[in-house]
Amino acid sequence: MTATPTFPVDRDRAVALLRRAIGCASVTGAEAGFAAMLADALRESGVGAVTTSDFLPGRPNVRGIRKGTGGGRRLLLVGHTDVVHVRGWRERWSGTEREDPFGAAIVDGEIWGRGAADLKAGICTAIEALRVLDDAGIVLAGDVEFAFIGDEESGEPGTGVSAGMKALAPLIEAGDFPRPDFAVYVEPTTLDVYAAQIGFFIAEIAVTGRTSYFGVPELGADALKASHAILSALWDHSADLESRGDHPLVGKSFLLVTAIEGGGLVAVPERCRLSLIRKLRPGEDLTTARDEIEAVVRGAIEDPDIHVAFAYPAGRDHAIGGTAMETDPASEGVTMLADAIRAVRPDRGRIAGAPYWSEAPFLDALGIPAVYFAPGDIRICHSLEERVSIEEYLDGIAALAAFAARYCGVANQGEVPNEEREESQ
Template identity: 60%
Template sequence: MENDLFARLWAALDRDASLDLFRGAVRRESITGNEANVVAYLREAMGRLDLSGLTMADFLPGRPNVWGERKGAGNGRRLLFIGHTDVVHVDGWRENWVGTERENPFGAAIVDGAVWGRGAGDLKAGITSSLAALALLDAAGITLAGDVSFAFVGDEESGQPGTGVSAGIKDYVTRIEAGEVARPDFVVYVEPTQLAVYPAQIGFFITDITITGRSAYFGVPELGKDALRASHAAMSALWKHSDEISARAEHKLVGRSFLLITGLTGGGYIAVPEKCELSLIRKLLPGESLDQAAADIEAAVRGAIDDPEITVTFSYPAGRDHALGGTAAEIEEGRADVSLLSQAIGGALPGRGGIEGAPFWSESPFFVNRLGIPTVYCAPGDIRNCHTYNEHVEIEEFLAAVVGFAAFMARFCGTVD
């Protein structure tokens, strides 16, 4: 019976139409802040699927989300596919590929069996494969008992100044909390996973540390307070702290905690350095307190600088679902719905659908931690080539996602004859 479903879906799949939908989305430049450009395209595609409650609404002026649903014909469960519409910048892309078919970052060129372009993997393949999956069910004559809903939100990427604080999903989950949008029973967030299923993800926060001493002429350094020397002590303490937290525990799916110092600026010209600035990022495991982790970092730095005339300040510029950053999240990997998705993907493309952990932060914690709704990541695309000049998605993988998502919709929501 299971093999019959996949044979039926593959036979009904319109490969060209599915691929055209995907490539059309890549061609709509939607660098963070310009989400409207692709949202209009997605709304049109969603309209062709005859979704009810199809809504496009701004989460910030001129920056819309779009959502809608296919109501089931019976009493099945409710499933949500969600993903972000914005992509990162394309600085240097054209120069890297000048004179080749990949020169246009939004050209959606097909090269060696893959679609290339900014946003191909992160994450327009996931968005369009989920929509194409519903179209495939229609083409195969399969009617769902439960509801399938779609929501595509902006402001997830953080590469543009003043953006990337998850404003889009904050607006959407607030609508769920208010009862304006129906609450799903299970969520698939379509970040690229190479069609693995990720029931766990890391947390993170960024800390900017400013160390301020007192400048003095180089000939009389005893009159100054050397911020650069103090920063050396701080960094030594931070690296030691990273080793300590890494040794505490290892999560089966996402590994160990650590911190990475990502930037250092300071000093001047022939004078005792008055100010030094450090930046770091901290990885958290599910179950780790973000507040406690930040407090531990502050204690390590202050403990390393014993001069009361040198001041230290901390800021946290990347608040997401938490004021300081993004929390980690996980659901039980042995859940029946997780296994069902894994089996559906594996049935569409043997060898895929394995259970792994997300080495990135995205927006599942808004559902898992804030709303208590089980959520996983699953989609075509390889996160390792996203945000690079090599962003691409294999066509075979994309089409398998269409079939796998369609099979999962049928199995999760149930069908009616």
């Protein structure tokens, strides 16, 4: 058994990089400035073949490769450059050091700001991990690839459909960007390893009837009354989904009705709109799940004058949504990463499932095993409380450096810390 080496992290340099990254405002659709900063940071770190290419006009992806000496495995470190909006941030923190959402204020050992955890700490962890290995004189056998891509976040009109990843994946498939043996997507995990993630789709349901004056309701077709029946049927369907069992890492499937809008004025309501989100476990098929929803809704309607239409506005790696996925939690890459984390933080490195959807399924579809790992807590991301612990960030850098050394292989074994050499003899 080979021990996991640990390497010292340059605290001041790492903190400065993350504060610089947060300071590059990159709300979805405006990622170019941050992408340019990352391209410079990669070049400064000795990464070669650094390229920027637009996935949409004025919105670039960034790629680079640190070539190894040969004979080792290839590792991809990937993350998204865009962050969610900052509406309400200045008002929430007015008059305090946190007022600027891109100011990267340090308060009680944490760095605050939009993108601090989601996921600029992860991107900076990836860059600093390579620098840590360089500081230690470690030369890797395998390549380390970097891909920083835009358009992952939802929320801004006309954006947030994984356009950046949709541009990257075909390059990998065609061999224009070398296929990695393993990928770490640097979404926040509080330094655990998320080897699975939920799938999802959003359904918008338009219910249309026929209005009539309130005194003669028999002449109308009540869309609101029909929607009541639809809601009851949907909640029953959700209970049925929950009864179908647990996935060991991501739990049960269900649906959540997230919005309802309808009604009229002194008249039978003619229209009503419902929105829902459906959670899927790995192994569930999005098309089948959609068909079930539509059958449930249509089955709840008794009035032939009520009509329904469905829309699915959040297509990602699938036309209607995002696929659930799982990488074997017992596979070598997963367990090796977990071991590297536990060597630095014995209380972390748990193998779990992501309670969010991100872009690893694009890699999974190419046969590339992928996990999520980075500092940061997803529960406070997208909020006015977004921040990341400096100590957690530094521990993440040390862990990722150690993992890269073990996974990619070290060409100059004499430079590995003594405990590593002794264990490997």
